[in-house]
Amino acid sequence: MRAASVQRPASRLFRTSAALSAGQGTHIHRDSAGNSESTPWEWTPESLKKIDMYLARYPDTPQGKMSAIMPLLWVAQQQTDEAHATIKAKPSYDGAFAFDSPQGSGGWVPLAAMHAIADLLGCPRMAVYEVATFFTMYNRNQQGKFHIQLCATTPCMVCGAYDILASIEKHLGIKCGETTADGTFTLTEVECLGACVNAPMVQINDYFFEDLTPQSVVKLLDDLKAGNPVKIGPQNARVHSLGPLGRTSLKSPPKGPYCRDLSQIPAN
Amino acid sequence: MLAALQARAAATARPGRVSLQLLHKGARGVRSSDARASSAVQPAQPSQPAAVSAVVQLDEAGFAVLPKELPSMRGVDFKQELDPRYAETIEVIIDGHPVQVQKGSSLIQACEQVGIQVPRFCYHERLSVAGNCRMCLVEIEKAPKPVAACAMPAAPGMKVFTNSPIVKKAREGVMEFLLANHPLDCPICDQGGECDLQDQSLFFGSDRGRTTESRRGVEDKNLGPLVKTVMTRCIHCTRCVRFATEVAGVDELGTVGRGNAMEIGTYVERMLDSEISGNIVDLCPVGALTSKPYAFTARPWELRSVESIDVLDGYGSNIRVDTRGGEVMRILPRLNEDINEEWISDKTRFAYDGLKRQRLDTPLIRPDPEMPLQPATWKDALTLVAQKFKATPGARIGAFAGPLADVESMLALKDLCNAFDSEAIHCDVPAGPLADCRAAYTLGSTIAGVEEADAVLLLSTDLKREAPLLNARLRRRVYHDGVRVASVGPRVPLTYEYEHLGDSVSQLLELANGTHPFCKVLAGAQRPLVLVGTGAYERTDARGVAWAVQKLVTSVPALIQDGWLGFGTVQPTAAAVGALDLGLTPLASSAAAGVGASDGAIAEPLGLVYLLGYDSIDLDRLSPDAFVVYQGHHGDVGAETADVVLPGSAYTEKVGTYANMEGRAQRTARAVSPPGEARDDWKILRAISELAGKPLPYAGVDGIRERLAAVAPQLADGTESIHAVSPDIAKAMLAVRASDKFDFDTKTPFASCIDNFYMTDAISRASTTMASCTKAFAK
Ligand code: SF4
Numbered sequence A: 001m002r003a004a005s006v007q008r009p010a011s012r013l014f015r016t017s018a019a020l021s022a023g024q025g026t027h028i029h030r031d032s033a034g035n036s037e038s039t040p041w042e043w044t045p046e047s048l049k050k051i052d053m054y055l056a057r058y059p060d061t062p063q064g065k066m067s068a069i070m071p072l073l074w075v076a077q078q079q080t081d082e083a084h085a086t087i088k089a090k091p092s093y094d095g096a097f098a099f100d101s102p103q104g105s106g107g108w109v110p111l112a113a114m115h116a117i118a119d120l121l122g123c124p125r126m127a128v129y130e131v132a133t134f135f136t137m138y139n140r141n142q143q144g145k146f147h148i149q150l151c152a153t154t155p156c157m158v159c160g161a162y163d164i165l166a167s168i169e170k171h172l173g174i175k176c177g178e179t180t181a182d183g184t185f186t187l188t189e190v191e192c193l194g195a196c197v198n199a200p201m202v203q204i205n206d207y208f209f210e211d212l213t214p215q216s217v218v219k220l221l222d223d224l225k226a227g228n229p230v231k232i233g234p235q236n237a238r239v240h241s242l243g244p245l246g247r248t249s250l251k252s253p254p255k256g257p258y259c260r261d262l263s264q265i266p267a268n
Numbered sequence B: 001m002l003a004a005l006q007a008r009a010a011a012t013a014r015p016g017r018v019s020l021q022l023l024h025k026g027a028r029g030v031r032s033s034d035a036r037a038s039s040a041v042q043p044a045q046p047s048q049p050a051a052v053s054a055v056v057q058l059d060e061a062g063f064a065v066l067p068k069e070l071p072s073m074r075g076v077d078f079k080q081e082l083d084p085r086y087a088e089t090i091e092v093i094i095d096g097h098p099v100q101v102q103k104g105s106s107l108i109q110a111c112e113q114v115g116i117q118v119p120r121f122c123y124h125e126r127l128s129v130a131g132n133c134r135m136c137l138v139e140i141e142k143a144p145k146p147v148a149a150c151a152m153p154a155a156p157g158m159k160v161f162t163n164s165p166i167v168k169k170a171r172e173g174v175m176e177f178l179l180a181n182h183p184l185d186c187p188i189c190d191q192g193g194e195c196d197l198q199d200q201s202l203f204f205g206s207d208r209g210r211t212t213e214s215r216r217g218v219e220d221k222n223l224g225p226l227v228k229t230v231m232t233r234c235i236h237c238t239r240c241v242r243f244a245t246e247v248a249g250v251d252e253l254g255t256v257g258r259g260n261a262m263e264i265g266t267y268v269e270r271m272l273d274s275e276i277s278g279n280i281v282d283l284c285p286v287g288a289l290t291s292k293p294y295a296f297t298a299r300p301w302e303l304r305s306v307e308s309i310d311v312l313d314g315y316g317s318n319i320r321v322d323t324r325g326g327e328v329m330r331i332l333p334r335l336n337e338d339i340n341e342e343w344i345s346d347k348t349r350f351a352y353d354g355l356k357r358q359r360l361d362t363p364l365i366r367p368d369p370e371m372p373l374q375p376a377t378w379k380d381a382l383t384l385v386a387q388k389f390k391a392t393p394g395a396r397i398g399a400f401a402g403p404l405a406d407v408e409s410m411l412a413l414k415d416l417c418n419a420f421d422s423e424a425i426h427c428d429v430p431a432g433p434l435a436d437c438r439a440a441y442t443l444g445s446t447i448a449g450v451e452e453a454d455a456v457l458l459l460s461t462d463l464k465r466e467a468p469l470l471n472a473r474l475r476r477r478v479y480h481d482g483v484r485v486a487s488v489g490p491r492v493p494l495t496y497e498y499e500h501l502g503d504s505v506s507q508l509l510e511l512a513n514g515t516h517p518f519c520k521v522l523a524g525a526q527r528p529l530v531l532v533g534t535g536a537y538e539r540t541d542a543r544g545v546a547w548a549v550q551k552l553v554t555s556v557p558a559l560i561q562d563g564w565l566g567f568g569t570v571q572p573t574a575a576a577v578g579a580l581d582l583g584l585t586p587l588a589s590s591a592a593a594g595v596g597a598s599d600g601a602i603a604e605p606l607g608l609v610y611l612l613g614y615d616s617i618d619l620d621r622l623s624p625d626a627f628v629v630y631q632g633h634h635g636d637v638g639a640e641t642a643d644v645v646l647p648g649s650a651y652t653e654k655v656g657t658y659a660n661m662e663g664r665a666q667r668t669a670r671a672v673s674p675p676g677e678a679r680d681d682w683k684i685l686r687a688i689s690e691l692a693g694k695p696l697p698y699a700g701v702d703g704i705r706e707r708l709a710a711v712a713p714q715l716a717d718g719t720e721s722i723h724a725v726s727p728d729i730a731k732a733m734l735a736v737r738a739s740d741k742f743d744f745d746t747k748t749p750f751a752s753c754i755d756n757f758y759m760t761d762a763i764s765r766a767s768t769t770m771a772s773c774t775k776a777f778a779k
């Protein structure tokens, strides 16, 4: 028991954020059936094409090549995304579009892929591990078919992210960091995904679903599971990220003085 | 580190051990930070060191009122000696005193040059600057916030404050954050008493913590049988990671995760496979990495330290032997820039438990060839040996000195045998045909000189195992200056890139004839270097190999020039150079050598075989009627075959001279006394001579040193300097006739002289730690 006479002028929070502890698990690799050093890994021809493209962007020195660790990890995640084709994404307004190929968020990087990257770039394996564990964007374990990344950073939190979270948890019967028994959904709490204007939001594989309510998110998950078409972007009537009054500013070209003469810049 | 500080504080309290304990009590009191802290705020004892302030004043909130100014780091005396090598200096103003510091130093180095210790955790002069612990914050005039002294270059006119209130506050803040996640387990932590965090929290720690959260937990990592990890204690200074990647050349260690979840580790379970991994134990400023064999065996303040040198390989590392109650508790490195810098190999550091096992502690006599050895008195054993000396004709007496023999005992052995007309005194060195030329059997370039080489050829050596620290120096050279290294010999990982030219004699011959492309590289270099492993001479065609090496060496003019001897042998044992200096006969091939099969020098089968710590005996070739005397400290192979065993002392128990691979004579020190009835080795030999009626002409240690000075002055002057061979002499001695013809064995590949780094001699073979290393790491 703390003696009453001791004043504590401030107490500080050092809690590990949920994204790191619950969402990503430990930063140590544990061999599992589908993920060990001996698991085979082959790059697909498309991946190899992408790899060539990325490698061309960096200097051909040992140091320079190491810069390609990040894009290559992402290529691996694109390659392992098997759910993409099953998501029937409907753009919610004109000008929005659905991706025709996996972008990466729906996949994961097996240990063997990390090793393949290290071999390819001629760098220590540890260098790849360090990058892969640093960013929450890289999934180092097999995720459920649909990986729900729920943003709970301040703007989303203020707009009710935890209600969304509770609703998902109740509906799926899992907690942050867990995968449903049938392997369909994985739930992760993450930090700001940059759609704060349309908060609260979740990202599921490559798509953002914004302006959620505890009810609409349940319907969304059911639709995904059933393979029904789902609307991407704002789940309400919002267009882009316009406020309720529609477009209120920047309606005409900005008045001068300009820092450079825009008329001199060719169109496109 | 703050050791100076601590020493000062200790000096103001009580002398010696007592004050040290007090200091640490102080440290604990000052920063105990859980709920019980209220009761921990007791008035300090009057004897508490001055630096912690005699009586703790409490403010209204119950916090200790700490002095606004930091205790001055030392009695400020700014008259410093400048290193003449860096003539250029700049003036900076440190704590109001204008001082000259070397140009290009960081602030932390500048402060050090004028004697001010800036507290630090991550900075280490031999590693790259990481700047991540922030403990070294200092104030610079006009800088908006405190800056990290380790990462800030000193600029002319800079006004630096190392003990202002801002600095104090900043460091206290850093300390509080470090302690927020550091467990309060000092009482069960092996680093306790020599922990940088403990020492510095004494000055910058608060008397309680303000966190209400539980500390984070981090899983311990399995780094192998040598390094114990308690990763919750880690403060993420990354010294271990930087050492592993920069010095040791293993990439297995790194930082995974980020932010509060960051961990030091290997990600996948990996042991740290390096011959010098033990150094991360010394580097770790906290108790996260500690020595597994030493765990929970002693506290630093119970230990008595003796400065000595290591003899388990030919490198001659300077060590500190820590003992308690007549027992070696641990071995640590001692700084010697010319040899080991501040590192030692794992065998040097961890083989000490071999000193306590399988020891010979009483004389033994085998009454009958069929019977086991029986304990005997010194008198009986020595008299028996003396009789044998008297009764055996000189031509049938043979002596063999092992890899751990000191120069004094080898000299006494030689003198004894000579007195009985025997010339067959051998040593366990396959230097073969080059045994007469000091330039050839030592490392002519010197150890530190390896870092001046600009093209290196390795022959028949696995440098990483034969001389791990020499390899680390070469690695630095390769990494920083891109020096080209090529090797004819085993294809092994050396932690840097090298050209593997092959492993057969044909490549050597190509090199010797100047037809190999690498000859151009050697010829174009200013300071080329050829390093030969003794494996090259452990072959049936050793003479031919030596001839080819000599031909190669004399064909490249830059290899032997004024001030540079770019040719040398990597001697794997501590006895080698001393033995050859004394003129002992090397065995043609230690692996194949049975007694009596050396160099053709012995015609008759031996009647009396004297083994001075020599264990590589080939029983089949020993004549059945030979009388075998074994003098040594371990019951290894040699002792099992002996008819008489005379217990000698190990290197931690005697003062003995050893010459390392570069020919530098250094002395061990007596840290503990030999077990049981064991005696100093050379004295045993002296006693035999007395009983045999031909007493050696020296009785005391001064006497034998005088004799040594007469025989091999380079070993006796006690200066620990190297007596370089003049280039002209070296050239003359190495010259060969190009027309000579030899039979070469092109089938047998060049191999390293050792196959298991962890077990190379009687001490490391007796060590359980080395046995577990062998299990974990040996191929
Ligand atoms: S384990 Fe020790 S040396 Fe390594 S980062 Fe942690 S505190 Fe530093």
Ligand code: FES
Pocket: A151, A152, A153, A154, A155, A156, A157, A191, A192, A193, A194, A195, A196, A197, A199, A201
């Ligand atoms: S806070 Fe949720 S997207 Fe920015």
Ligand code: FES
Pocket: B119, B120, B121, B122, B123, B130, B131, B132, B133, B134, B135, B136, B137, B148, B149, B150, B151
């Ligand atoms: S010593 Fe300067 S930041 Fe660590």
